[in-house]
Amino acid sequence: MSSVPPADTAASGRASAAADLIAVDHLSKIYQTRTGPVTALEDIHFSIEEGQFVALVGPSGCGKSTLLKILTGLVPASEGTARLSGTPISGPRRDIGVVFQSPVLFPWRTVLGNVLLPADVQHLGRAQLTGVATELLALVGLAGFEKRYPWELSGGMQQRVAMVRALIHNPAILLMDEPFGALDAMTREQMNLELQRIWLEHRKTVLFITHSIAEAVFLADRVVVMTPRPGRIMDDVAIELARPRNLDVMTSSEFGRYVKRIRDRFQAKGGLDA
Amino acid sequence: MMRPPQFLLRLLLVLAILAVWEGAVRLFGIPAFILPAPSSVLVALWRGIASALYVDHLRITLAETLLGFVFGSILALALGTLIALSRRMEYFLYPFIVMFQSMPKVALAPLIIVWFGLGLTSKVAQAAVTAFFPLMVNTIAGLRSADEDRVALMRSLDASELQILTMLRVPTAMPFIMAGFEIAMVLSLIGAIVAEFVGAQKGLGVLIMSMTFTMDVAGQFSVLLILSVLGLLLNWVIVAIRKRLLFWDPAQKIATTTPAERGTI
Numbered sequence: 212m213s214s215v216p217p218a219d220t221a222a223s224g225r226a227s228a229a230a231d232l233i234a235v236d237h238l239s240k241i242y243q244t245r246t247g248p249v250t251a252l253e254d255i256h257f258s259i260e261e262g263q264f265v266a267l268v269g270p271s272g273c274g275k276s277t278l279l280k281i282l283t284g285l286v287p288a289s290e291g292t293a294r295l296s297g298t299p300i301s302g303p304r305r306d307i308g309v310v311f312q313s314p315v316l317f318p319w320r321t322v323l324g325n326v327l328l329p330a331d332v333q334h335l336g337r338a339q340l341t342g343v344a345t346e347l348l349a350l351v352g353l354a355g356f357e358k359r360y361p362w363e364l365s366g367g368m369q370q371r372v373a374m375v376r377a378l379i380h381n382p383a384i385l386l387m388d389e390p391f392g393a394l395d396a397m398t399r400e401q402m403n404l405e406l407q408r409i410w411l412e413h414r415k416t417v418l419f420i421t422h423s424i425a426e427a428v429f430l431a432d433r434v435v436v437m438t439p440r441p442g443r444i445m446d447d448v449a450i451e452l453a454r455p456r457n458l459d460v461m462t463s464s465e466f467g468r469y470v471k472r473i474r475d476r477f478q479a480k481g482g483l484d485a
Numbered sequence: 486m487m488r489p490p491q492f493l494l495r496l497l498l499v500l501a502i503l504a505v506w507e508g509a510v511r512l513f514g515i516p517a518f519i520l521p522a523p524s525s526v527l528v529a530l531w532r533g534i535a536s537a538l539y540v541d542h543l544r545i546t547l548a549e550t551l552l553g554f555v556f557g558s559i560l561a562l563a564l565g566t567l568i569a570l571s572r573r574m575e576y577f578l579y580p581f582i583v584m585f586q587s588m589p590k591v592a593l594a595p596l597i598i599v600w601f602g603l604g605l606t607s608k609v610a611q612a613a614v615t616a617f618f619p620l621m622v623n624t625i626a627g628l629r630s631a632d633e634d635r636v637a638l639m640r641s642l643d644a645s646e647l648q649i650l651t652m653l654r655v656p657t658a659m660p661f662i663m664a665g666f667e668i669a670m671v672l673s674l675i676g677a678i679v680a681e682f683v684g685a686q687k688g689l690g691v692l693i694m695s696m697t698f699t700m701d702v703a704g705q706f707s708v709l710l711i712l713s714v715l716g717l718l719l720n721w722v723i724v725a726i727r728k729r730l731l732f733w734d735p736a737q738k739i740a741t742t743t744p745a746e747r748g749t750i
Contacts, residue, residue, distance in 0.1 A: 283641045303643040315634045318733040319656045331652065332644045360733060 238291035250441035266431035274442025308377030314369035316361035521703035530707035553612020565624025615676030616669035623665030627658025
């Protein structure tokens with residue numbers, strides 16, 4: 212690194228802008244309803260650097276899911292743009308992996324078949340990706356479950372399968388929409404630990420949507436705070452807790468301060484209605 | 486599986502009913518051309534089997550039923566898919582199809598005989614027409630029943646509409662379609678028999694008609710017995726295929742009765 216010429220240092224401002232994997236630029240979404248237009252998102256502006264784990268936290272009705280639908284290309288924005296790797300998102304993209312709140316597995320496919328769904332859809336070749344699938348399944352603790360069917364697995368295991376499916380085609384970014392929201396508290400903590408472990412191993416860029424402040428602080432490098440009606444960004448908090456984080460970190464005073472700061476933002480807004 | 490005591494009870498019940506029937510016919514001297522005793526039905530059945538009376542008729546009726554089922558199913562699946570996938574097709578076709586459905590298909594039998602003659606074709610046409618509608622309705626409902634989240638997943642993967650159809654909608658529709666097949670098979674048999682009543686040279690329906698003219702009621706009962714066994718076997722085949730194909734469907738695990746059990750209900 213000592214041989215890097217000074218010219219590069221001068222360009223570092225631009226270089227860091229180019230390293231933004233996701234750039235959401237003054238984005239708004241207005242839905243036309245029978246009772247008139249409803250602003251779901253207003254002037255959303257933020258970016259995510261490559262390799263960063265960003266959590267988006269907000270109460271239900273703050274437009275988190277709308278934002279996710281725009282980022283996956285399922286819904287167009289009303290104003291502004293969202294860019295992924297520099298190109299505007301105008302439709303479904305093959306370099307995105309999505310994990311939904313429910314596992315959304317196909318019961319007629321085996322675990323391996325479900326994981327290889329993106330390979331089938333995008334003609335990536337099952338043969339090459341089967342090895343990757345086996346590795347990833349082992350990483351999430353599902354080695355030997357390849358030939359099982361989804362209905363033979365617990366809820367937590369199903370969501371792990373969904374995570375592997377989202378990673379199988381090596382997407383640039385992993386979008387997670389309250390992925391552990393339907394799990395019980397104990398399983399949820401385990402899944403948080405596991406997600407961190409996977410992230411530390413792969414350093415995939417992650418946008419993690421949740422309504423749990425604690426979960427957001429525990430997992431993320433940065434927590435983006437959204438408030439509802441219309442959905443707006445109120446705060447962007449860098450979480451500087453050392454990794455790997457264990458569950459004990461949740462009882463530390465530093466963790467508590469982050470949680471309080473974020474909660475205070477909501478309360479300043481007039482309390483949560485959700 | 487049923488536990489043996491229950492099975493024995495059921496067998497006992499059947500035997501008891503047959504015994505009461507037999508006793509009543511003998512006791513009250515009911516003439517055989519009104520209600521034959523079970524024993525004389527069995528004798529008629531045995532005589533028919535021994536003289537190979539049923540074989541040709543059974544073969545014809547079975548062929549009509551199966552061909553009618555196949556053609557009716559092809560039509561139902563094709564039209565159902567078209568209507569499920571295209572709102573425009575639904576708008577133009579559905580009124581005609583509903584109108585057609587509210588008409589009793591057996592009423593078409595004389596017309597179908599006029600159009601297609603006394604041979605096999607008219608029976609196949611009648612069976613197909615009779616079997617067609619429920620399967621088509623099930624196909625439409627099935628293809629439209631795909632879960633929103635699963636569709637969103639497919640779209641997020643940049644799947645084409647064709648891929649969403651083949652990888653998601655068709656598998657989702659399979660429980661509906663298999664249920665439609667079950668109904669269609671029964672209706673095909675009904676269609677074939679009705680068409681045979683109206684005009685045919687061979688078939689179990691023809692046999693029943695000719696036995697009516699000779700007042701051979703015991704013989705008629707024996708043919709009815711053969712027809713219900715035939716219906717049961719055809720249903721059995723469909724159920725076996727359904728169970729193999731839909732191993733993943735939780736609804737299948739609830740309906741674990743064997744076809745024979747369902748048949749006797």
